[in-house]
Amino acid sequence: MTATETQARGTRRGMRLDFHVLGPVLALVALIVIGILLNPNFLSYGNITNVLARSAFIGIIAVGMTFVITSGGLDLSVGSMAAFIAGLMILVMNALLPTLGVSVATILAGMATALVAGLVAGAINGLLVTRGRIEAFIVTLGTMGIYRSLVTWLADGGTLSLDFDLRTLYGPVYYGGLLGVAWPIIVFAIVAILGELAMRHTAFGRHCAATGSNEQVARYSAVHVDKVRTATYIMLGVLVGVATIMYVPRLGSASSSTGLLWELEAIAAVIIGGTVLKGGYGRVWGTVVGVLILSLIGNILNLTDVVSPYLNGAIQGVIIILAVVMQRGRAASR
Amino acid sequence: MGRTGVTAPPALALRRVSRRFGPIEVLHEVDLALRPGSVHALIGENGAGKSTTMKILGGYLEPSEGEVLLQGASAAFASSEAAEAAGVVMIHQEFNLAEQLTVEENVFLGRELRRGPFLDHRTMQARTAELLVRLDCRIDPRSRVSDLSVSDKQMVEIAKALAREARVLIMDEPTAVLTRRETGVLLELIDRLRAEGAAILFTSHKLDEVARIADEVTVLRDGEVVLAQEAAGLTEDRMAVAMVGREMSDLFPPKPAAPSTETVLDVRGMTVPGRVRDASFVLRRGEVLAFAGLVGSGRTELMEGVVGLREATGAVFVGERRLPRGDFGAALDAGLVYLTEDRKQRGLLLDKPLRENLTLLALHRFTRGLIDKRAEDRALDEAIRDFDIRAATRDMAAGHLSGGNQQKLLLAKTMLAEPDIVIIDEPTRGIDIGTKQQIYGIIHSLASAGRAVIVVSSEMQEVIGLAHRVIVMAAGRVAGELEGRDIHEEAIVRLAMGLGRSGEAA
Numbered sequence: 003m004t005a006t007e008t009q010a011r012g013t014r015r016g017m018r019l020d021f022h023v024l025g026p027v028l029a030l031v032a033l034i035v036i037g038i039l040l041n042p043n044f045l046s047y048g049n050i051t052n053v054l055a056r057s058a059f060i061g062i063i064a065v066g067m068t069f070v071i072t073s074g075g076l077d078l079s080v081g082s083m084a085a086f087i088a089g090l091m092i093l094v095m096n097a098l099l100p101t102l103g104v105s106v107a108t109i110l111a112g113m114a115t116a117l118v119a120g121l122v123a124g125a126i127n128g129l130l131v132t133r134g135r136i137e138a139f140i141v142t143l144g145t146m147g148i149y150r151s152l153v154t155w156l157a158d159g160g161t162l163s164l165d166f167d168l169r170t171l172y173g174p175v176y177y178g179g180l181l182g183v184a185w186p187i188i189v190f191a192i193v194a195i196l197g198e199l200a201m202r203h204t205a206f207g208r209h210c211a212a213t214g215s216n217e218q219v220a221r222y223s224a225v226h227v228d229k230v231r232t233a234t235y236i237m238l239g240v241l242v243g244v245a246t247i248m249y250v251p252r253l254g255s256a257s258s259s260t261g262l263l264w265e266l267e268a269i270a271a272v273i274i275g276g277t278v279l280k281g282g283y284g285r286v287w288g289t290v291v292g293v294l295i296l297s298l299i300g301n302i303l304n305l306t307d308v309v310s311p312y313l314n315g316a317i318q319g320v321i322i323i324l325a326v327v328m329q330r331g332r333a334a335s336r
Numbered sequence: 337m338g339r340t341g342v343t344a345p346p347a348l349a350l351r352r353v354s355r356r357f358g359p360i361e362v363l364h365e366v367d368l369a370l371r372p373g374s375v376h377a378l379i380g381e382n383g384a385g386k387s388t389t390m391k392i393l394g395g396y397l398e399p400s401e402g403e404v405l406l407q408g409a410s411a412a413f414a415s416s417e418a419a420e421a422a423g424v425v426m427i428h429q430e431f432n433l434a435e436q437l438t439v440e441e442n443v444f445l446g447r448e449l450r451r452g453p454f455l456d457h458r459t460m461q462a463r464t465a466e467l468l469v470r471l472d473c474r475i476d477p478r479s480r481v482s483d484l485s486v487s488d489k490q491m492v493e494i495a496k497a498l499a500r501e502a503r504v505l506i507m508d509e510p511t512a513v514l515t516r517r518e519t520g521v522l523l524e525l526i527d528r529l530r531a532e533g534a535a536i537l538f539t540s541h542k543l544d545e546v547a548r549i550a551d552e553v554t555v556l557r558d559g560e561v562v563l564a565q566e567a568a569g570l571t572e573d574r575m576a577v578a579m580v581g582r583e584m585s586d587l588f589p590p591k592p593a594a595p596s597t598e599t600v601l602d603v604r605g606m607t608v609p610g611r612v613r614d615a616s617f618v619l620r621r622g623e624v625l626a627f628a629g630l631v632g633s634g635r636t637e638l639m640e641g642v643v644g645l646r647e648a649t650g651a652v653f654v655g656e657r658r659l660p661r662g663d664f665g666a667a668l669d670a671g672l673v674y675l676t677e678d679r680k681q682r683g684l685l686l687d688k689p690l691r692e693n694l695t696l697l698a699l700h701r702f703t704r705g706l707i708d709k710r711a712e713d714r715a716l717d718e719a720i721r722d723f724d725i726r727a728a729t730r731d732m733a734a735g736h737l738s739g740g741n742q743q744k745l746l747l748a749k750t751m752l753a754e755p756d757i758v759i760i761d762e763p764t765r766g767i768d769i770g771t772k773q774q775i776y777g778i779i780h781s782l783a784s785a786g787r788a789v790i791v792v793s794s795e796m797q798e799v800i801g802l803a804h805r806v807i808v809m810a811a812g813r814v815a816g817e818l819e820g821r822d823i824h825e826e827a828i829v830r831l832a833m834g835l836g837r838s839g840e841a842a
Binding site for chain 1: 676696
């Protein structure tokens with residue numbers, strides 16, 4: 003996917019290799035090479051599966067975030083939202099246990115809860131931004147605090163745990179897979195492919211870019227700017243629900259520290275991937291590369307003892323800043 | 337009026353200046369001299385190299401070859417700041433104002449007056465007020481720039497240049513956004529500055545202004561000077577011929593046959609709060625209806641209200657169908673479109689390629705689930721051919737097109753929606769004479785093909801040359817309507833000034 007997209011862009015620009023397009027891909031390749039050199043286990047099935055499955059949560063959210071940012075918005079609430087939805091799911095499933103028992107129905111009800119909660123939470127963010135005319139930063143800073151506080155309250159300051167038997171039944175959603183590929187990876191891949199299609203080949207994607215590029219022009223071109231914006235937040239909310247569905251079976255619990263700083267990782271992945279923070283241009287495949295870069299850094303630090311894993315955040319920070327410097331380079335050369 | 341300046345040595349000059357962008361040469365060995373106490377007009381079609389010339393004079397660009405001479409000595413300005421320090425100030429077409437600051441803060445931006453460690457607000461306000469009086473501009477120095485009209489912003493931009501005590505003033509189409517009265521004030525001001533010894537470079541697409549104000553005229557065509565001489569004895573016709581490089585045949589095509597009596601658009605009692613009061617009018621099939629009036633008379637607001645881009649009350653019927661309020665999408669579905677006067681801020685996505693701009697309004701026609709990019713490419717081919725859009729490459733960003741080509745792209749974008757009724761706001765603002773002629777041709781053929789066109793225009797010649805019928809607005813109301821032989825400049829001006837019809841007044 004990534005390679006073909008890059009090629010397509012290359013040919014469109016007259017076979018000239020565009021460093022700004024290739025930048026994130028080159029960084030990813032460099033990381034993989036470094037990983038292989040430092041630890042022979044790097045390419046093992048176990049390690050690859052581990053890295054990709056862990057990336058899936060942030061990745062699924064980051065795909066949604068790409069649309070929000072492309073249309074000129076921002077959502078800081080996704081990490082807290084994921085924690086809140088996880089808590090809600092667990093409460094609902096535990097509550098249904100006496101009536102539905104340890105059954106697939108209970109799990110499906112929990113999944114439905116997650117999707118509906120995500121949709122509602124996204125709609126609240128979206129409507130406050132569009133109808134309420136409040137800055138996205140402010141709205142989602144507010145909802146971020148609200149959801150984080152709500153999950154702490156639901157858990158009474160501690161941890162909400164899924165019933166043990168339910169956890170056993172639900173477990174394969176994270177730990178199982180199809181043909182040796184873990185479910186989170188499959189879901190992430192599907193979300194990414196659909197996202198790429200939507201961004202590049204549908205009117206919705208075009209309208210997102212137009213709205214982020216110049217809201218007035220979009221309005222004067224009969225684009226329903228508010229609807230587009232709201233839709234991006236709702237889509238992101240639903241994807242947070244999907245990510246939570248994949249996440250809950252991993253630990254079977256939720257607490258006030260669930261999903262901490264996910265919003266920043268997701269935003270960082272989007273930016274590293276080449277989407278413009280102020281909106282107007284976004285690419286989903288870039289976001290996928292960004293997510294992989296961020297999780298590979300952590301993985302490599304854990305696998306080797308050259309640099310302390312505690313410096314993970316510092317290295318990620320450097321990469322984010324470098325990515326933005328490169329974006330500016332592109333803007334100047336245009 | 338001291339027109340003796342022509343013999344004085346130049347304050348700022350270009351000597352055999354060429355400029356290339358990559359392999360493309362946009363200026364070729366241009367000579368130009370700005371003398372103290374003299375106004376030099378630089379004219380040419382869009383893309384002829386005027387902007388590049390001005391940017392080199394103002395220190396924004398460096399010449400590839402040749403020299404910039406300041407007081408006869410070679411001066412390569414490293415930056416626009418260096419040029420300003422040497423007394424060379426450029427007034428841009430796109431404003432360089434900090435919207436959130438006040439007029440006073442803008443005028444003194446970067447060179448604030450201090451008393452001790454604090455700002456000397458009183459002196460700065462007083463000086464700003466003085467400058468505004470000189471410009472005959474009645475705005476409060478303490479008002480926020482974002483609250484000002486476009487023409488007032490222009491005046492602030494000029495005040496800012498004056499505050500910098502410019503010896504050389506470079507004005508990029510300063511009158512493009514001004515009303516007649518404001519243009520008059522500005523031209524008088526230029527006269528005064530000339531008398532005070534400033535060297536002024538002035539560009540405009542309005543040749544009557546050039547004839548009125550200039551001491552010397554330089555005409556650029558395709559990056560070369562094709563005519564440079566004293567203004568005295570140079571007619572507007574000769575300037576136009578030099579710009580275009582051929583005789584201008586009639587600018588306006590003959591008016592299309594009289595419109596049918598079928599009403600296609602019926603607007604009743606339109607009120608836009610604070611802007612337009614109780615405006616009603618009808619439009620017929622095959623008709624070109626012009627809306628004339630002063631800038632700020634509410635024409636744009638009325639049209640935006642009609643198509644649903646602005647809060648408004650009143651009824652709009654397209655044929656038999658009543659449009660829902662505030663829904664531009666519904667107007668579009670009914671075959672009614674509006675082309676904004678502000679192509680840079682509202683018309684085109686400047687950082688996006690031509691194709692995405694072209695199809696944005698009619699994207700549903702290219703979408704069956706996924707966007708059909710081949711069909712989009714074909715549409716771009718057709719648009720480039722039909723509207724004669726001159727683009728260096730198909731992939732270029734719309735913002736890199738010249739003004740006239742942007743306007744043609746905007747027209748093509750609108751026509752792709754296949755409208756029956758087209759409202760065009762200032763169809764030819766800031767574009768050259770050759771492109772104007774093309775756009776008039778397009779409007780003419782739309783009407784001939786049985787569509788209906790509303791043209792909102794501040795250019796008198798355009799209104800008179802194009803329209804079957806003219807509605808004149810003044811202060812937010814319909815002041816009167818003129819048809820056929822009654823359409824002439826005096827009648828329009830009288831109505832626009834709120835004087836009533838000449839017959840009634842006499």
